[in-house]
Structures are given as structure tokens and as C-alpha cells.
Amino acid sequence: MTQIWTNGIIYTMENEFSTVEAVLVEEGGIRAVGTFEALKNQADEVIDLQGATMYPGFVDSHLHMVAHGEKLQRLDLTHATSAEQILALVSQAAATLEAGQWLFGEGWSEHNFQDGRIPTKEELDQISEAPILLTRVCHHVVLANSAALATGHITMQTEDPPGGKIGRHADGHLNGLLYELAINLVTDEIPKEGEAYINSLETALNQAVENMLSYGLTGGHTEEMSYFGTYTNPLTAYQRVIGNGQNFRVHLLRHHNVFQEMMDAQVGDQQPFLELGAMKIYADGSFGGSTAALLAPYANDESNKGMLIHTDEQMEQLIMLARKHQEAVAIHMIGDAGVEQVITLLEKHPVFPGKRDRLIHCCLVTAEQIERMKNLSVILDLQPAFVPSDFPWVVDKIGPNRKSLAYAWKTFIDEGLMCAAGTDAPIEAISPMETIYAAVERKKSSDTHNGYIPEEKVTRFEAVKMYTVGSAQATCKEHKRGMIKAGYDADFTIFDRDLFAGTTEDMRQAQALKTVVAGKVVFNRNNNK
Numbered sequence: 001m002t003q004i005w006t007n008g009i010i011y012t013m014e015n016e017f018s019t020v021e022a023v024l025v026e027e028g029g030i031r032a033v034g035t036f037e038a039l040k041n042q043a044d045e046v047i048d049l050q051g052a053t054m055y056p057g058f059v060d061s062h063l064h065m066v067a068h069g070e071k072l073q074r075l076d077l078t079h080a081t082s083a084e085q086i087l088a089l090v091s092q093a094a095a096t097l098e099a100g101q102w103l104f105g106e107g108w109s110e111h112n113f114q115d116g117r118i119p120t121k122e123e124l125d126q127i128s129e130a131p132i133l134l135t136r137v138c139h140h141v142v143l144a145n146s147a148a149l150a151t152g153h154i155t156m157q158t159e160d161p162p163g164g165k166i167g168r169h170a171d172g173h174l175n176g177l178l179y180e181l182a183i184n185l186v187t188d189e190i191p192k193e194g195e196a197y198i199n200s201l202e203t204a205l206n207q208a209v210e211n212m213l214s215y216g217l218t219g220g221h222t223e224e225m226s227y228f229g230t231y232t233n234p235l236t237a238y239q240r241v242i243g244n245g246q247n248f249r250v251h252l253l254r255h256h257n258v259f260q261e262m263m264d265a266q267v268g269d270q271q272p273f274l275e276l277g278a279m280k281i282y283a284d285g286s287f288g289g290s291t292a293a294l295l296a297p298y299a300n301d302e303s304n305k306g307m308l309i310h311t312d313e314q315m316e317q318l319i320m321l322a323r324k325h326q327e328a329v330a331i332h333m334i335g336d337a338g339v340e341q342v343i344t345l346l347e348k349h350p351v352f353p354g355k356r357d358r359l360i361h362c363c364l365v366t367a368e369q370i371e372r373m374k375n376l377s378v379i380l381d382l383q384p385a386f387v388p389s390d391f392p393w394v395v396d397k398i399g400p401n402r403k404s405l406a407y408a409w410k411t412f413i414d415e416g417l418m419c420a421a422g423t424d425a426p427i428e429a430i431s432p433m434e435t436i437y438a439a440v441e442r443k444k445s446s447d448t449h450n451g452y453i454p455e456e457k458v459t460r461f462e463a464v465k466m467y468t469v470g471s472a473q474a475t476c477k478e479h480k481r482g483m484i485k486a487g488y489d490a491d492f493t494i495f496d497r498d499l500f501a502g503t504t505e506d507m508r509q510a511q512a513l514k515t516v517v518a519g520k521v522v523f524n525r526n527n528n529k
Helices: 036-042 065-073 083-094 121-127 146-151 181-187 195-214 232-242 256-264 312-324 336-348 367-373 386-390 393-398 409-414 432-441 460-467 469-474 504-508
Strands: 002-011 019-026 029-034 045-048 053-056 058-063 103-108 132-136 141-144 164-168 174-180 217-223 249-255 274-282 329-333 357-361 378-382 419-421 492-495 512-517 520-524
Touching: 002 036, 019 036, 029 036, 058 419, 058 460, 058 469, 065 103, 065 195, 065 217, 083 103, 083 121, 083 132, 121 132, 121 141, 121 146, 121 174, 132 146, 141 146, 141 181, 146 174, 146 181, 164 181, 174 181, 195 217, 195 232, 195 512, 195 520, 217 469, 217 492, 217 512, 232 249, 232 274, 249 256, 256 274, 256 312, 274 312, 312 329, 312 336, 329 336, 336 357, 336 367, 378 409, 378 469, 386 432, 409 419, 419 432, 419 460, 419 469, 432 460, 432 504, 460 469
Parallel strands: 002 045, 002 053, 058 217, 103 132, 217 249, 249 274, 274 329, 329 357, 357 378, 378 419
Antiparallel strands: 002 019, 019 029, 053 492, 132 141, 141 174, 164 174, 492 512, 512 520
């Protein structure tokens, strides 16, 4: 059946603010765009937008979908404002669990606490003898009780693993904090096998997809093949959910730990909405955990320059492994030392024609590094919501002398670099409106100032372009996605208002009325109330 969508504002994103009157859709694709009068006789059905505003399908270019689904199920610590409040929430949750059952919490940040005090292992031990694992908002630090540490065989004598650190009190005793790859000592011991486990991943994934569709997201670029036991566990969950008639576009990055195994097994794109992407690598940590790698020491800790997860030699070997299979890399790099390590090696080992490397986060860069990025075949995978989350405390860590090139989204765009937008959910809220507001205003909605580093504000069009054109460029599919144009996929996000009109606060309040993937309405707010 051929449909014509009309009677609303339809932004094509082909050029700034360019609109069309009608879109002709057939067999999941856009057959033509133009006036209603010119196209109406080719349609079997008229879809009346009733004054709503249509955009190309919004895609979150960087998140962890299963983890986002799990966060929806777990103890939410995002809004805790003190160590005492965390302990109270954990105590309430522990009282509802069966004996010996793990308690997982998500989203705490000491920067939300007036005194900055983090609960201790000993305080968690008083709540429960069963394992407790509380993940910091950045997912680069966890707080564990003694039972959880014992599961990972961590004692006072345990040495820091490569790429990780075990937190200790001043007297050398364990304080319950684990940083970066030290987290794996515990999480690797949690049972992750069997049909029941895969079913739990499937449940989390279904919740994530349902939640994302309600925000107008038509797809997501996700990475989690190495966090849930063998890669076949999450892959099976994706194949079941996405392969079960669910129109939702998933682009799977492949962690370097399982990349070769997946290549050997010749795992390919097995469903029309499930694609395999670049090799994922972590170069460094996070600012929240003071583990992002810096060229100069942290301003509030002259003894610390963060940490590189891999040596230069190890990183080079990983990039060469991807190149062996003619594949791109997607590399997490927050600090300028992480950026330096990565771009130096990408200059040495460029990606193959037709591919594009993904530089993730890029929170602190130098002007010289930006110039070098411009000579690489890359897209910057950015998370604008990091700005209101990380400021003002991050200035104490990186120092005022470096903040001019911190979170420099506008500079990247003005320098001609391709940019995509994502949330890193479950780290930030999944709502694209919160991300777009953060990109445009660079502050929380409740803040009264003009934004953090206001010269790096982007326009609304630029922010929406990152969710549409940019997300398509991230997967080298800008020839078929990201715009409303003849020959492109019929993926649409339909809002109750024009994001380019009214105040930015009006824009932030926008709700998705319909989400359309391959011409099929997969979310309809009127039917989901």
C-alpha cells in the first residue's frame, strides 16, 4: 500500500529548515516528496499529520540498550543527594529481596552530595550480607560491599589489575570502590549463562526498545557484546527482540574482547533491522572517576593524570586487528591524552575507503588535535548532556586554563567535522529533547546563567542534525537515512510541536506523537495512554 503523509510541517533536514508538503511512502521507503497535489493520485491512503511536525527518524548514536533496560528495572540512585540517602534507598530495596539475592543500584554521583562523601563498604555491610553493587553514573566506578568483593576474590592483598584500580582507605583497607577494569573482577564472577539468563536480557531489551520508541527514537547504536557472558547471550536476545517483527534499527558495535571470536564465527547481519558495526575500544576512563587520561595532571590532584586503559602497543595491536578485517574502530576517549594516543595511531593505520572511524566523547581536546582529526576519516560521537551533568565540578578537575577546548561541540561543527549525538544511556537520560536542550543551552533547565562555555552552544538545527544526518553518517548510511528524501528509508519522528519554533523550554517539553520505522507506525501516543 502506498501512503501519503501530509498536513503538517515536514522538515527534510536536507538543508537548513527545508520543508516539503507531502511524503509518498511505499514498501518501507520514501518514493517521492513534493506537494500534496502532485503526489496524491499515487497514494492508496492519506495519513493526516493534523498539524504535527515530522523529522527524519531520530537515532541515538551511542548507548547501551540492555543496560538501559536493566536500569529501568534496578534501584535508581540518580536523584540521591547524600550518602545517607543512598544508604536509606539501598536499605529499603534490600528488604524486598530474597536471601542471597544480588542488589544492583545505578546512577549515584558524589557531585550531587553537598559534602561529596561516598558511602563505605562497611556501611553497606551493615545493610546486607548478600552482594551489593552500586554503579556510579559514569559506569567507570562501582561501590561494592564485602560480599560482592568476595565474589571477585578481592582482598587487601589483591593488586590493581592492568587498566584498573582497587579503592582503599588511608590505612590500606578496602573501601569498596573499584575503578575501570577492576570492576570486571566482580562482574565477571556473576553467573551469565543459561536460557533463564538470556530471557532476562531479552526482557531488559524489550523494555529499552519500548522506552526508546516512546521518545521518538527509531534506532540506536549500542555496544554490549562483552558484558553479559559469551557474546552469544546478548546477540541471541537482540536476534529474538529485533527479529520478532519489531521495527527498530539497531547498530551493534563489537567490543575488542569478542571481535575476533565473532569474526571467526562469521556472525553477520542476520535481520533487516540488526547491523554489525565497528570494533569498540576504551582508551581511557572518565572525569567523574578521575580516570580520564590527561596530558597534564588534574588541577585538583597534581599526582594524577588519569589512566590509559591500554599501552600504545596494545592499542595499536587492537586497531590493526580491526584493519585486518577491513573494519573501523569506535574508541572511547575523554581526556586529551586518550585523544592523543588514538589519533596518533589512526594516522598510522587509516581506515579503509567506505568506512569511518568513530571517536567517542572527545570531551577535552587541543586545537592541534582538532586539525589532525580533520585529516582523518572519522565521525565524532558526542554526548551533549554531559555538559549539564559534568559542570561546574569538572572545572575543578581540569582547571580553567583547559576549559576553552572542553566539550567543544560548536568548534567541532564549525571546523567541518561530522558529529552525531547520543546519550550514553543509561549514563544520561534517553530523551533526545534533554540532549538537544543541553547542546543548545549548555545548562540545566533550572539554571539561570547563560550556559557553561556559551560560545560552544550549537543551533537547534545543528543539534537535530546530529540526531538525524549525523547518526546516519556514523554508520556510513547517509545515502539512505537521516533525511526525508526520495530513495531514503521511511523512518520518521513526529512531534507535537515544531522544535525550531518557540522558546528552548517549549522545545524541551516536546513529546513524540508517532514513531515510524520503515513506513510502519511502531509507537502512537494516542494508543499508548
